[in-house]
Amino acid sequence: MAMVLCFTAAVGYAEGNQTPATTASLTETIHQMTLGVDTLWVTIAAMLVFFMQAGFGMVEAGFIRAKNTCNILTKNFLDYSLASLMFFFVGYAFMFGEGSFIGGNGFCLIGCDETVGTVQIWAFWFFQAAFCGAAATIVAGGMAERMKFPAYLIYTVVISALVYPIVGHWIWGGGWLAEMGFKDFAGSTVVHATGGWAAFIGTILLGPRLGKYVNGKAKAIAGHNIPLACLGVFILWFGWFGFNPGSTVAVGDGADLALVAMNTNLSAAAGGVTAMIVVWILVGKPDLSMTMNGALAGLVAITAPCAFVTPTAAILIGAIGGVIVVLGVLLLDRIRVDDPVGAVPVHGMNGLWGTIAVGLFDVNDGLFNGGGVKLLGTQILGTLTVSLFVIVSMGLVFLAIRNTIGLRVSRAEELRGLDIGEHGMESYAGFQIFVTE
């Protein structure tokens, strides 16, 4: 039966040419196919990175109280949407355009080459835009349950249009850190340290939630939906297989992307296990929230080194990440920084750790592989500089917001919940829920 089909795009090279193939025509055909396969891979990876947004949303929502759930989901939804638009209009140009401190051409992709390496520009943009959204959304968790919605929208526009692209330009856009030989394969610093330290300064400037510190002691405020948070962690882990392996930006013979995927998986697994063990020892019970944050810590930590280290090193890096996240959560509680979902230990501290780990475990230039301290020094310098830059620049932004429209909702609204206050809706209509402060 001859299928009638008005649906397919032109199928091009697959159709038999009338003229016999030559080595020259075959070379061209293979080149087109390489463009196709590499673009397909980066597009699929971008989809997975996009899907991480659902993971962030569910983790953040699950770890906070029911009364603020719609609020954080709206933030999560909007930061990705605004980041997509901003990164099209200006962010991509700031990040990948020419310039030393910041890029300056390619707004709306005008004038850009059709391909980046062997990837169509549209796919490369989509992949990078999804990264930008991830950096933006990390902050929502740290500042959850008390930040004004309009303030969040302003923050989002600034980080996705300006701060993230500047950091990205330095490291992935040919800027000064790139020139120094700084290595951050998939963004422990570019994405996670940026998001994590922005959350850190934002959380400090916002102050702790009502009822978090009573008589000088930190009080646990339980998350309202742990299964949802758990699902979110699985979605993040799943999406990370786009985030890290996709950063190869080419398929080649598959060795790089496969090693990266394996390392990513092992590091996450190790982080979850060590976090569980440490919290079991320190607190007496294998806490699921901490275990899940341990896996996320392992994922953040392996993001920079995933393509540069062996699987055994990946396990070590993740395992240490799991320890860091538990100690980090306890430390923040001691210094009274109220980070409801652990954004700072997961993304900030482990962003640092992962970046530094490259200097230790890199198979060629790492300290433990006889590479000396040169790379290690560059990694430490780079990640600390970026963290400091983010804290200062985002600190100024948050201060400006605080002194104009205000960062924080009213006491009454915080007690009642931001779902009603900011959005006029409830997350779980019909359910009997105790509203606590």
Add this chain to the structure above:
Amino acid sequence: MAMVLCFTAAVGYAEGNQTPATTASLTETIHQMTLGVDTLWVTIAAMLVFFMQAGFGMVEAGFIRAKNTCNILTKNFLDYSLASLMFFFVGYAFMFGEGSFIGGNGFCLIGCDETVGTVQIWAFWFFQAAFCGAAATIVAGGMAERMKFPAYLIYTVVISALVYPIVGHWIWGGGWLAEMGFKDFAGSTVVHATGGWAAFIGTILLGPRLGKYVNGKAKAIAGHNIPLACLGVFILWFGWFGFNPGSTVAVGDGADLALVAMNTNLSAAAGGVTAMIVVWILVGKPDLSMTMNGALAGLVAITAPCAFVTPTAAILIGAIGGVIVVLGVLLLDRIRVDDPVGAVPVHGMNGLWGTIAVGLFDVNDGLFNGGGVKLLGTQILGTLTVSLFVIVSMGLVFLAIRNTIGLRVSRAEELRGLDIGEHGMESYAGFQIFVTE
């Protein structure tokens, strides 16, 4: 170490041939590889479209009351399952077989060619079957909370075996609209207008939910689980990256699928942002439900034009989609059509809009690109005809059901909830839930 491996299928062409390669043998190898890559892509895209079913389920469940949640999920589960079976037995033949009004050969794929373009028939079928399931499930949301389960099963068989394939035949199967030059890249009309207008007529024939219109005023009936609905929207957005880019049905050099992915993302983002702004202005708060429906509206609207327009046009198309969905929801409330999840504004109205937008923004033949009104006229004619055909044919089906086994559950069952009434189970055993009408 030589791995012992009894697992892999024959690896074929990758093994070194004993005889030296010639340009002819290389051409054949590349042809096989193209079949492989294109089939892989369409299969992955089909998986993503399948996964949209989970998105539809969670959105529909989250936006209605807890007491009817199992019911809508069972409908959602069964419509995909039945659509898969129906589309194998008869739907594919009706859609892609030869014939003017309807196809007539290829039942159970018997007699079909092994490939469609450069895609293996199995993959092409899977992709198309998942589309059929999507069209079927749209209706569940509009008719939620009061429709009998057996009536829904009958409806599902009819739409997936007959109505959807007929529309698909006209547009993608070589029918009269295809011959007129009607352009619907991934189905704003074929899938979304079909599902949306079927929901429209079904909702009207079913009547509003008890308690929806009191003393002439529409009463808001809040959804019971907004985080679940939010997750559903993210899953839909994620799955749409299979729906739209997969409709290239070939990888080629990757440019088409990458542009489609980027446009899809930008349109969704723009739709979410404008819907939020419009509802903020009209109602006073940035409502999350409406924002999410705005993103879905952007996705529906870009489905027809995604491969034919620039990213800037995609932003405009999505932005207008976001406005349409808010106004559409308000309009339906005014004319007392009770569509609990917004299926008609999202899929019906934006299916129309997206199809018409091709006539405006098509880079070659669009009105705004100097292409005149020819394409625009064809688009308007095509989408209106399809919508009318769906309303009439499905209206007759729903009337026939109403006059035989009945469309609507009893008043007592509606008050008590369809979970108990139709399925003998509860969605949230152990939770304290207020059952409201």
Add this chain to the structure above:
Amino acid sequence: MAMVLCFTAAVGYAEGNQTPATTASLTETIHQMTLGVDTLWVTIAAMLVFFMQAGFGMVEAGFIRAKNTCNILTKNFLDYSLASLMFFFVGYAFMFGEGSFIGGNGFCLIGCDETVGTVQIWAFWFFQAAFCGAAATIVAGGMAERMKFPAYLIYTVVISALVYPIVGHWIWGGGWLAEMGFKDFAGSTVVHATGGWAAFIGTILLGPRLGKYVNGKAKAIAGHNIPLACLGVFILWFGWFGFNPGSTVAVGDGADLALVAMNTNLSAAAGGVTAMIVVWILVGKPDLSMTMNGALAGLVAITAPCAFVTPTAAILIGAIGGVIVVLGVLLLDRIRVDDPVGAVPVHGMNGLWGTIAVGLFDVNDGLFNGGGVKLLGTQILGTLTVSLFVIVSMGLVFLAIRNTIGLRVSRAEELRGLDIGEHGMESYAGFQIFVTE
């Protein structure tokens, strides 16, 4: 605009060679590309199989009571993490190393070839490790709501490091069943029968939940979150498109993976429909839980035969699977084996059925295709031997645990819930939940 880009890995073969291509160089280029495409496919498939872990978690959580939800999710989270680590250290070597009863080389992948077939070893490992995790997690559901957490950790290490790799070695690693011609394409026996029968013996040794059998009658204990379970089923179905089609371990011309995907989808659909019909007839209502288990049954059943049978046979195999699962649940209730989520009927019984179905429906050697009873006999022998081996070996493990640290939590803890008892946390803080036994 020349994009400045410090991001991409070396792009290699895509760059134009200075020297003109020859047929020899093109052959090598195509070989590299085949490695790339096949590795990419297996890596993506592995991601999907990983994601099934989220599906298992949500199904298991949704089908039990709220008070034990964190507990099962922690088990689910840890079994995948531990399986990943164990499968790296020893499991892969036991499974794919050389040896008759068990493999003996390749620990930590040391000494392994760089590729397996046309797939990079890292990707092949990742895919196999995800399978190992799936086998491990099946047991959590059957033993839910009463098993000690430390006991579960020990169980997990044993099954993923030893029992699963031994079974895998027999069938996929060149062991005695492989040599006999036993056919299990994607693991109806290797993964599902192994997990299912381990759950069976574990459940028996653990005893039923308090309040399950009262005065000799089985009492239904309702799941606490059916929408979550439904989402889990959709995620599993989605992930199964990695599980089955990915088991081609090569793209080739795409025909195999596409047929497998289509068969997988049809069998799941048929299983859901027949389970619904059977439960409707037997119990009087179309129960959603049973319908969903029917789809899972169809998925398990088609896992062994998916590449060896026609789509029509796939529908039959799934349809029978759906019947088996309903009867299996009723049978277990009658013999008082308390399996809260139906792990034994879904994975154990349908693992057997699917494996035997190969002997009936195989297009070449199946009984119904004139192939005689040779293959059928091998299939029956193989799957029964494996099931027996698992029941005996895991039975000894569970007995050893029971006689040392104990398998079961105290009566008080079981009544109060394992979330508080084992993990010191609640799943749904703030919600009003009735704790029932």
